[in-house]
Amino acid sequence: MSDPMRPPVSHPRATSPHTDPSRSRASLRTAVVWEVLKDALDRRVKAAGSQTLDVLDTGGGSGNFAVPAARLGHRVTVVDPSPNALFALERRAAEAGVADRVRGVQGDVSGLFDVVERDAYDAVLCHGVLEYVEEPTEGVRNAVGALRSGGVLSLLAAGLGGAVLARALAGHFKEARTALDDPAGRWGEGDPVPRRFTAEQLSRLVGDAGVDVGAVHGVRVFADLVPGVLVDTEPGAFQELLKLEAAAAELPAFHAVATQLHVLGVKQVTDET
Template identity: 70%
Template sequence: MYPTRPRSALRTAVVWEVLRTALEQRTAELDRPVLDVLDTGGGTGNFAVPVARLGHRVTVVDPSPDALFALERRASEAGVTGLVRAVQGDTQTLPEVVEAGSVDAVLCHGVLEVVDDPAEALGSLAGTLRKGGLVSLLAANRNGAVLARALAGHFADARAVLDAEDGRWGAGDPMPRRFTGEELSGLTAAAGLQVRSVHGVRVFADLVPGVLVDTEPGAMEALLKLELAAAEEPAFHAVATQLHLLAALV
């Protein structure tokens, strides 16, 4: 079961497979079936609701009241209202709404790109974890953006992404910040977290024309399998649109 519709699953399958397996292993380690999971910036529940369907308690902290309203509706439709809690806030207010050392896993997907201070945000997230707790960290990959802009014929933009400290190609870039794998690993280490695995996300999904996937019989399933296989290979990490790190509080 993927947390999104089949077409969108191309962009989320890698993260979901890693996360689902990690949660299963953590329940076995703790010898209890229900984990307390925090999804910061979880919005409408793209991952929170599937995690709740696994039987875990999920708190979603997000600054958007509209997103949280949609989350509650989605949780109701999935029959997991009692397992999903919606809280308006962000990484800066996290200590006020989530007790320190109270959760078993944190989802931080697409958050570090937009916060004012990524190191401070990750430190706040780590502070909510119990010892041995997990962090699922997903962030935009600077090197992948270089390749994407170059393949689109925007060579000056590609060079700008390569050179800019924040990995942006200019004022019109909708992404506030991008990271290299080394930068993400450094941030996790500084927060007292130990990286367990790194996966490339959307290695091919953003490069393959959608018409090929939508019209060629069996193409979507084949591309999905390719994404899952390539995600495991470090050689492909540099060209992925996003990087996914699974880390634990040591």
């Protein structure tokens, strides 16, 4: 039975290399997430009855998603621990002509309510954050706590299966096995990522925090495995790879080998007024 709290699942559309929030080859890493997020914001606009949403981007850095969201007309607050990233965000927002709709605040998801209010946002982005916090459960709960009832959560984190596959294809079979067996999904002391997740783990974290999971997407299923020279030199290869990424994103069979996993959900509606 379908859940009315869950956003309808739509197939991500391939994005051209000149479409925000990224450019050229980098769009292979963001296209699926951006298209899904943009659709979710559109649905939230209709549900809220307002063309302008309040969006919070935790760990938003220099504004890869924040600036494009502001260009859609939304008010965006970016919380990031790096002063350099926030300076780059300010400059990027000014260049895009949305400086009046983008605000940068130094902080992190663990101390989120030291810098932003609870229950104040229509959408919260938590991208590339859970891998690095000491308590992922707390991080998700804080992100959800910043949402208004019925608000949208966009969560992006490193996938375990993608790391295992990448190490194996590189011939590092012992490291691949280590990552597979390690509770945090790390392949060794030299691994720069402190923690990785499966789709089931992320969905459980989100669900336990009071969010109805609407869709899970595999991100960078093929992009990190295809030789760059092939994508850059073969005519039409870039666009075809974008289409392939979009087509595979929602298929559960590919979640297990994705470099990143994206979970989209809606905060459960409460009876409180």
